[in-house]
Amino acid sequence: MNGKNKKILLIVKKIFTKHKLNSNHARISANAIINAELVGAHSHGLSRLKMYCDRIKKKVINPNPKIKIKKISQSISQIDANNSIGFVAADIGIKQAIKNAKKTGIGLVGIKNSGHYGLSGYYAEQAVKKNLIVFCFTNAPPAIAPHGAKKSLFGTNPICFGTPTSSKIPFILDTSVSVINRGKIRVAAKNGKKLPKGVALDKFGKPTTDAKKALTGVQLPIASFRGSGLAWMVDILSGVFTGGNHGGKVKDPFDDFSGPQNIGHLFFVMKPNLFVGNYNERIKQNIKRIKRLPKTKGVKEILYPGQNKQRRYKKNLNKKINITANISEDLKKLNA
Amino acid sequence: MNGKNKKILLIVKKIFTKHKLNSNHARISANAIINAELVGAHSHGLSRLKMYCDRIKKKVINPNPKIKIKKISQSISQIDANNSIGFVAADIGIKQAIKNAKKTGIGLVGIKNSGHYGLSGYYAEQAVKKNLIVFCFTNAPPAIAPHGAKKSLFGTNPICFGTPTSSKIPFILDTSVSVINRGKIRVAAKNGKKLPKGVALDKFGKPTTDAKKALTGVQLPIASFRGSGLAWMVDILSGVFTGGNHGGKVKDPFDDFSGPQNIGHLFFVMKPNLFVGNYNERIKQNIKRIKRLPKTKGVKEILYPGQNKQRRYKKNLNKKINITANISEDLKKLNA
Numbered sequence: 226m227n228g229k230n231k232k233i234l235l236i237v238k239k240i241f242t243k244h245k246l247n248s249n250h251a252r253i254s255a256n257a258i259i260n261a262e263l264v265g266a267h268s269h270g271l272s273r274l275k276m277y278c279d280r281i282k283k284k285v286i287n288p289n290p291k292i293k294i295k296k297i298s299q300s301i302s303q304i305d306a307n308n309s310i311g312f313v314a315a316d317i318g319i320k321q322a323i324k325n326a327k328k329t330g331i332g333l334v335g336i337k338n339s340g341h342y343g344l345s346g347y348y349a350e351q352a353v354k355k356n357l358i359v360f361c362f363t364n365a366p367p368a369i370a371p372h373g374a375k376k377s378l379f380g381t382n383p384i385c386f387g388t389p390t391s392s393k394i395p396f397i398l399d400t401s402v403s404v405i406n407r408g409k410i411r412v413a414a415k416n417g418k419k420l421p422k423g424v425a426l427d428k429f430g431k432p433t434t435d436a437k438k439a440l441t442g443v444q445l446p447i448a449s450f451r452g453s454g455l456a457w458m459v460d461i462l463s464g465v466f467t468g469g470n471h472g473g474k475v476k477d478p479f480d481d482f483s484g485p486q487n488i489g490h491l492f493f494v495m496k497p498n499l500f501v502g503n504y505n506e507r508i509k510q511n512i513k514r515i516k517r518l519p520k521t522k523g524v525k526e527i528l529y530p531g532q533n534k535q536r537r538y539k540k541n542l543n544k545k546i547n548i549t550a551n552i553s554e555d556l557k558k559l560n561a
Numbered sequence: 562m563n564g565k566n567k568k569i570l571l572i573v574k575k576i577f578t579k580h581k582l583n584s585n586h587a588r589i590s591a592n593a594i595i596n597a598e599l600v601g602a603h604s605h606g607l608s609r610l611k612m613y614c615d616r617i618k619k620k621v622i623n624p625n626p627k628i629k630i631k632k633i634s635q636s637i638s639q640i641d642a643n644n645s646i647g648f649v650a651a652d653i654g655i656k657q658a659i660k661n662a663k664k665t666g667i668g669l670v671g672i673k674n675s676g677h678y679g680l681s682g683y684y685a686e687q688a689v690k691k692n693l694i695v696f697c698f699t700n701a702p703p704a705i706a707p708h709g710a711k712k713s714l715f716g717t718n719p720i721c722f723g724t725p726t727s728s729k730i731p732f733i734l735d736t737s738v739s740v741i742n743r744g745k746i747r748v749a750a751k752n753g754k755k756l757p758k759g760v761a762l763d764k765f766g767k768p769t770t771d772a773k774k775a776l777t778g779v780q781l782p783i784a785s786f787r788g789s790g791l792a793w794m795v796d797i798l799s800g801v802f803t804g805g806n807h808g809g810k811v812k813d814p815f816d817d818f819s820g821p822q823n824i825g826h827l828f829f830v831m832k833p834n835l836f837v838g839n840y841n842e843r844i845k846q847n848i849k850r851i852k853r854l855p856k857t858k859g860v861k862e863i864l865y866p867g868q869n870k871q872r873r874y875k876k877n878l879n880k881k882i883n884i885t886a887n888i889s890e891d892l893k894k895l896n897a
Contacts, residue, residue: 335836373863374854398790448783454734454866472850500671514808518710527709530790
């Protein structure tokens with residue numbers, strides 16, 4: 226990271242410390258936010274900083290949580306995050322899942338009483354860098370209407386899967402089950418930009434390309450009943466199963482300060498060589514076969530999930546993070 | 562099941578016995594095929610019987626396999642199915658995963674050297690009926706083009722997830738990651754019916770609604786790069802990870818008799834009460850909240866995945882299975 230971005234990182238850390246996070250938690254949270262900027266996920270980066278601080282001030286994020294880790298078995302752990310900032314709960318959770326998997330081959334960690342943790346791929350990457358296969362599930366505030374309903378209930382509920390590739394660039398699939406993610410709609414609304422067709426309905430159930438109307442309306446799941454089923458699955462795994470909120474009860478972090486979010490996360494981690502001795506060789510072969518397929522017109526290279534993000538990251542690492550006027554104002558006020 | 566369907570079941574069992582499957586393997590396979598008919602998945606039912614028998618005759622399914630179960634840990638098992646008929650490998654696999662989960666909370670079973678096992682949901686249901694949460698992954702012969710490619714490589718690679726619901730009807734999401742499943746295209750081709758738009762490309766990479774052209778062309782994944790990523794994930798989990806074929810190497814069971822399929826399956830099973838004491842109460846609440854949402858025009862009830870199938874099953878249970886002319890001929894020839 227270049228000096229300018231390091232400076233921004235330190236400012237964010239300082240802001241979190243001012244908001245009563247301890248130095249370690251502030252570091253974890255600042256790193257996650259700056260990483261989102263560097264991978265180009267601006268909707269999960271600095272634009273959320275004010276929201277996190279507001280939630281701390283209004284006591285719906287606990288800056289000084291007593292996080293409990295309960296051992297269920299050598300492989301399975303449960304974490305009660307005591308309404309910590311989501312970044313910290315997820316950081317502890319993925320590290321525990323990695324530890325369990327290194328010991329027994331598989332690690333399963335359920336987290337409750339957490340909050341929005343940013344990008345699933347950020348945690349998946351931690352496991353993959355330790356040469357592990359990983360699933361991360363989390364739910365989120367209502368954004369998608371279940372198939373047949375005209376009201377949002379599911380979050381954009383990402384499915385995130387990661388695996389080592391034998392190269393330095395991990396395979397990280399981190400896909401929301403909405404046609405486009407809510408963060409992008411939020412950014413479009415802020416910048417007054419139109420949405421593509423087929424992405425959202427307004428609050429009356431009518432198709433819309435107006436980002437602001439989409440935010441108060443309904444996002445559409447990918448592939449109708451299939452995407453709706455996948456969103457439901459993620460709600461069950463991360464909410465019903467872990468002890469987190471579920472079934473539309475996760476509060477919107479931007480709009481609803483009436484209590485903590487109590488989001489649930491589920492991390493599942495496996496050693497790649499459980500069944501084969503040469504996983505790295507096999508995955509290398511797999512990727513090679515797919516990359517050498519004949520391409521459709523205009524496509525230069527078939528990319529695996531995560532490759533594009535890694536390229537953006539590398540490119541952005543030595544550029545200064547773009548600080549918009551809104552964010553600049555946020556930083557000044559929060560740092561005052 | 563009524564007497565007429567029981568008679569068909571016995572004929573199918575007898576056909577498998579004639580093809581050198583032992584009585585137990587013939588029973589398992591016949592049950593799976595008849596179940597597919599009863600849930601209305603005709604593309605996975607009797608229309609495949611001849612294919613299975615052909616593969617046995619041509620020695621690419623082993624009627625007398627030495628199936629090895631290797632214990633990796635209390636939770637993890639590996640199965641080498643020795644090119645058994647897929648139904649048998651999957652039946653042994655799910656039972657082992659259930660056993661492991663009952664003992665330790667989680668069961669992970671990787672299966673290699675297997676073949677097409679029919680419907681994932683059929684095995685998921687076995688776990689759910691034992692009050693367990695379950696994932697089933699399997700790969701399949703090339704049908705879907707990776708995002709950016711104009712040649713098929715991924716199978717329709719279903720994602721299957723099941724959970725108890727506290728009612729008699731389990732939640733079983735069993736969704737291929739192609740817009741429509743290959744079996745349906747096969748049936749449309751047999752019956753000379755057109756496909757909807759946006760489902761497939763012909764072998765030259767041009768959109769087509771001709772089912773026969775689609776079979777030699779390319780199926781499209783749901784949600785473009787998202788669906789392509791999910792298909793890739795399933796190929797990695799069920800092929801690369803387990804020791805099965807992957808990266809487009811699974812042979813088409815109908816067209817390619819040059820060797821066994823060596824499909825891989827991965828089953829992952831969990832106790833629902835690992836993190837909460839009242840899972841059944843929680844999932845009941847979850848479903849209730851979703852079902853009472855306001856519905857879009859024309860929708861009478863919001864259904865969870867698996868409900869529709871269960872209704873078809875109940876309705877079909879006392880009707881005679883529809884034996885088409887083609888299938889009637891197959892049955893006669895195979896039973897001769």
